[in-house]
Amino acid sequence: MADIIPTKTINECGKICPYPDVDTMTTLKKMKKGEFLEVLIDYPLSVERIPRSAEKQGHKVLSVKQVNGPTHSILIEVLGNK
Amino acid sequence: MTPIISGLFVGVLFGFALQRGRFCMNSAFRDIILGRDFTLFKALSVAILVEMIGFSILAFTGTVTLAPKPLMWGANIVGGLIFGFGMVLAGGCASGITYRLGEGMMGALMAVLGFGLSAMMGATGVLNPILKSLQNTKIMTADDKPLTLANMVGVDLKIAMLVLAILIIVIWAVLALRNKSAEKSYGEKAKSFGEAVFKKGWKWLPTGIVVGLIGMLSFPLSAAAGRNYPLGITGGWVNIFQSLIKWQTLVDDKLKISALNWEGAEVLGIVLGALVAALIAREFAIRAPEPKILLQTFVGGLLMGFGAIVSGGCNIGHILSGVPQLSIGSIVGGLSIIAGGWTMAYFMFIRPMNS
DSSP, X not given: OTXXXXXXXXXXXXXXXXXXXXHXXXXXXXXXXXXXXXXXXXXXXXXXXXXXXXHHTTOEEEEEEEEETTEEEEEEEOOOOO | OOHHHHHHHHHHHHHHXXXXXXXXXXHHHHHHHSSOOOHHHHHHHHHHHHHHHXXXXXXXXXXXXXXXXXXXXXXXXXXXXXXXXXXXXXXXXXXXXXXXXXXXXXXXXXXXXXXXXXXXXXXXXXXXXXXXXXXXXXXXXXXXXXXXXXXHHTOOHXXXXXXXXXXXXXXXXXXXXXXXXXXXXXXXXXXXXXXXXXXXXXXXXXXXXXXHHHHHHHHHHHHHTTOOSSOOSHHHHHHHHHHHHTHHHHHHTTTXXXXXXXXXXXXXXXXXXXXXXXXXXXXXXXXXOXXXXXXXXXXXXXXXXXXXHHHTOOIIIIIITTGGGTBXXXXXXXXXXXXXXHHHHIIIIIHHHHO
């Protein structure tokens, strides 16, 4: 799984609630099936909420990793919107 | 225990739980319409149910005297709506911005500054006349008591709270058993109980129970300090801002911090508790959004502060502390906060996302 290179990376660090979630969802909507989105995010609530929302939209959450301090990397496989 | 120690103690516990549970009512309500996510709403509901039972037991044993807020419908509605608009702009409710200050978020700091300033102006300053006129819409019972769901139907308040809570829990449990769905968690699993408590975010059920128990604990401690009410936020920030203004007099007075009251200490405790929780979990960092958003959170804070003072309570005073006591004023205030929040969230996020 470490070999996956994200098609796109969005940096949502520092943003306030719920911009990281809204940005992730709108970006996912624009992406194609089979692509990978990486979300860099340091807001704890969204670190937990983005994976839930992404799966609800029919995408697959591959990993959630704490990279540096509060910053997490969420890797999502785009599987089309339910 | 002095009021300051007691307030700090409750606040630190509350701040710790808020940070670990990511407990924010702005998100709790907004997520229902934005993404159909009920996680935080469920945590809030559990907290209210625990408090209904807890406050009722405290009242039965004579530990506290219940203190539902009076109905001032004009003020509750107008203030609640303004508060609801504000919390969406600010990116958090009164408790949300307070605990995120402890996480090092500068957007929350700007919101808190706006919130404290306008609440203080509403409480004592130039905005006070507007508040007075809106609060003229007060309606009490025939024997001059605050209206509650209980006295509207002629039942004893503590019995009504207990019965209603048990009824809701039974219905909820039945519904939950029928649609059983396993909750998924992402990322690495906690390897020990300590790690689950200190390093990972809490799930909605433990979050709700812990917040409810802290609410229960706060009532007698706050009452012992002469403030007969459970958790609050708005009054605390007003107190802190007023203490800061009087700082010079306090220094001259050899720092006898008599200006800080129980609620002020509780709010400081929340920031401290959240800071400790965030540090342990490696979730603390000083960070800021772009300047435009900082201005937006400040304006949101201004609206929230004024709204809370007009309405007679913020989301904590009304929803977390007032609704469990079945206060009609708090129910009207709380519903207005939700209505304001949903309206603002629709125009800011839902409509742009769908177009």
